[in-house]
Amino acid sequence: MKAVKITDKIYWVGAIDWNIRDFHGYSTNRGTTYNAFLVFDKKTVLIDTVKEHFYHEMRSRINDALGARKIDYIICNHAEMDHSGALRAAIADFKPQKVFASTLGAQNIKAQLGADLPIETLADGAALDIGEDSFTFLESRMLHWPDSMVALLNKENILFSNDIFGMHYACTQRFDHEANREDWIYEFRKYYANIILPYSKIAGAFLKSVEQKGISPRIICPDHGLIWTKQIPDIMNMYHDFASQKSKRKAVIVYDTMWGSTEIMASHVADGLVSAGLEVKVFNLHHSHRSDVATELLDASAIIFGTPVINQEIFPSLGDVCTYLRGLKKEGLVGGAFGSCGWSEPALSKMEELMETLGVRPAAPMVKCKFTPSQEKLKECFDLGAAVGSAVK
Ligand code: FEO
Numbered sequence: 367m368k369a370v371k372i373t374d375k376i377y378w379v380g381a382i383d384w385n386i387r388d389f390h391g392y393s394t395n396r397g398t399t400y401n402a403f404l405v406f407d408k409k410t411v412l413i414d415t416v417k418e419h420f421y422h423e424m425r426s427r428i429n430d431a432l433g434a435r436k437i438d439y440i441i442c443n444h445a446e447m448d449h450s451g452a453l454r455a456a457i458a459d460f461k462p463q464k465v466f467a468s469t470l471g472a473q474n475i476k477a478q479l480g481a482d483l484p485i486e487t488l489a490d491g492a493a494l495d496i497g498e499d500s501f502t503f504l505e506s507r508m509l510h511w512p513d514s515m516v517a518l519l520n521k522e523n524i525l526f527s528n529d530i531f532g533m534h535y536a537c538t539q540r541f542d543h544e545a546n547r548e549d550w551i552y553e554f555r556k557y558y559a560n561i562i563l564p565y566s567k568i569a570g571a572f573l574k575s576v577e578q579k580g581i582s583p584r585i586i587c588p589d590h591g592l593i594w595t596k597q598i599p600d601i602m603n604m605y606h607d608f609a610s611q612k613s614k615r616k617a618v619i620v621y622d623t624m625w626g627s628t629e630i631m632a633s634h635v636a637d638g639l640v641s642a643g644l645e646v647k648v649f650n651l652h653h654s655h656r657s658d659v660a661t662e663l664l665d666a667s668a669i670i671f672g673t674p675v676i677n678q679e680i681f682p683s684l685g686d687v688c689t690y691l692r693g694l695k696k697e698g699l700v701g702g703a704f705g706s707c708g709w710s711e712p713a714l715s716k717m718e719e720l721m722e723t724l725g726v727r728p729a730a731p732m733v734k735c736k737f738t739p740s741q742e743k744l745k746e747c748f749d750l751g752a753a754v755g756s757a758v759k
Contacts, residue, residue, distance in 0.1 A: 367423055369404065369431035370540045372585065372593060373522060375499075377404045379412070379427035380589075381420035384536045389448075391690065392560045393655040396553060397536030400424075400448055401589045403526060404431050405519060408497025409438040412460070413517060413526050414589055418451035425459060436460070439496070442467040442485070443528040444514045445474035449589055454479050466494070468505055470513035488515070506530060506572055508565040518581060525583035530572070531601055532590035533557040542597040550592060552661075554601065557590070558608045559664040560657045564695045570609035573602070611697050613667040615758055616645040617751075620659055621672030622652060622681040627706035627738050628672045634744045635670055635704060635733075638751020644668070644758060651683035656690045663691065667758040668700050669726055670751070673717045675707035680717045688720050700757040701726040702750050704733040711736065729757035 370378040380401035386394050400416035402424055410432070416424045428437070437460040442450055445467070453475065457465060465485045467475055472485040488494070490505040499521040506514045510529040517526040533553040539545045562569055586594040586601075594601055617639045623629040632648060639646045647662040663669060671688070673680040703721050705714040714734045721728070730753035735743040 367426040367430065369427040372403070372540075372587070373524070375406045375522065376519075376524065376587075377427075377431040378402075378540055378587075378593065379404050379424055379431055381416045381423040382536050382538075383417070383420065386534075389534060392534070392657040394534040396534065396549070398534035398590055399536055401587065401591075401593075403587055404428060404437075405496065406435070407499050410435050411439045411441060411496055411501075412437050412456065412462070413441045413587075414443055414449045414528070415440075415452040415456050417448045418455070421452035421455045424452060425456070428460070437462045439463065439494070440465045441501070441517055442471060442475060443517060443526065444511060444589070445471050445478065446511055447478060449528070450475050450479065454483065457483070468503070468513050468515045470507075471515065474511070474513045490515075504576075508568045509572060510561055510565070518583070522585075523583055524585045524587060525581070527586050527588045529561065529589060530569075531586050531594060531605070532588035533592070535591040540593055542592045542594050545592055553591065554604065555608075555664055556657065556661040558605070559661045560694070562608070563660070563664065564693060566609045566611055566695075569605065573605060573609060608664065612665065613698065614645070614665050615643060616647070616666040617668035617670060617754060617758070618659060618663050618666045619646065619648045619670045619672065620684070620687055621648075621650060622674060622683045623650065623672075624674040624676065624681070627735065628674050628704070630744065631704045631706065631733065631735070631739055631747045632672050634747035635672070635702075635751040638748040638753075639668070639670075639755045640751075641748070642752050642755020642758070644755045651681075651687060656687045659687055660691060660694055663694075663696050667698070668729075668754050670702045670704070670754060671717055671721050672703070673705040673714070675705065675710050675713045678710045678713045680705070680713065680720065684717060685720070688724060692724050695725075697725070699724070699726045700729045700754055702728055702730050702732065702754050704747055704750060706735045706737065706739065708737060727757075729754040
């Protein structure tokens with residue numbers, strides 16, 4: 367397989383995973399890529415590897431770019447197995463002089479792949495001379511794991527950003543200007559909403575620190591998705607908005623239904639929200655994935671949950687989505703709840719209690735109904751939507 371030239375000195379030697387549809391609980395409907403890069407100077411450097419299963423693909427691309435040369439150094443920016451999984455095989459085949467990771471990276475790689483791996487550690491701000499050019503390493507803790515770091519190739523002014531600025535998007539195009547803009551914007555937002563969102567304060571501080579250091583890369587090479595060349599101002603602006611959790615007048619309704627009552631209620635709640643001037647996205651959890659809900663919630667100001675009752679509990683899909691969203695820590699949400707039961711009305715209150723564990727501020731009491739909603743109950747649903755809409759600043 368062919369390596370892809372980025373500059374005279376740098377090649378993409380990663381792998382394309384067309385078929386992955388679940389990335390630790392996140393639906394990856396367009397697949398993903400595991401990006402790895404070869405840098406040629408007096409020393410030849412491999413930056414990151416790929417998921418173990420894709421090692422043959424990376425090795426083939428490395429050999430295509432490498433020719434008779436040898437790999438001198440491997441840099442492992444992040445210990446998660448989508449980037450470190452093929453490290454042991456790469457060390458065995460290419461026999462680098464040195465392998466580098468952050469201090470926590472070395473610990474986490476050894477904890478996953480074996481304590482015998484020979485890894486040297488790099489402190490925050492460390493430099494590595496490779497001949498005419500040099501790397502500077504910056505820790506990027508929690509973006510996405512405590513061990514994460516990024517590598518700046520100084521003279522070339524190229525940032526190898528690991529998970530930051532990445533997205534799960536399999537395609538044959540490697541560069542931003544070659545790909546369909548609508549597709550990549552969705553996947554870029556989805557990646558942030560499902561991977562980086564809980565660490566937004568850290569992401570904001572990281573962006574600020576990069577700017578304060580005067581770093582303004584001409585190319586950004588993340589470990590998933592497209593290589594950024596033409597769209598860097600756009601993705602930086604988007605990241606600033608994401609990191610500040612900028613929201614608009616938009617609400618997300620998430621519900622499940624057993625015999626259609628909660629579904630009818632959801633449509634009337636949506637009408638109430640629209641009457642207050644909000645954009646509304648509605649998800650029936652029978653047909654929608656939690657990570658698509660999270661994606662729409664990224665720039666939303668409100669969320670409203672609807673549930674039926676089964677065996678004196680709220681519907682399990684609502685428990686799933688709330689557990690997931692609680693972990694993502696979207697801030698500043700107002701909201702509400704509605705639901706229908708047969709006879710266990712007290713169970714509906716569990717939905718309100720669960721919603722409050724997400725930090726959602728209720729704008730009105732929950733609308734509770736028995737069996738099929740009456741016209742009066744549907745009016746209460748409309749009023750709930752209108753009240754939540756009015757509570758959005
Ligand atoms: Fe792409 Fe956190 O690994």
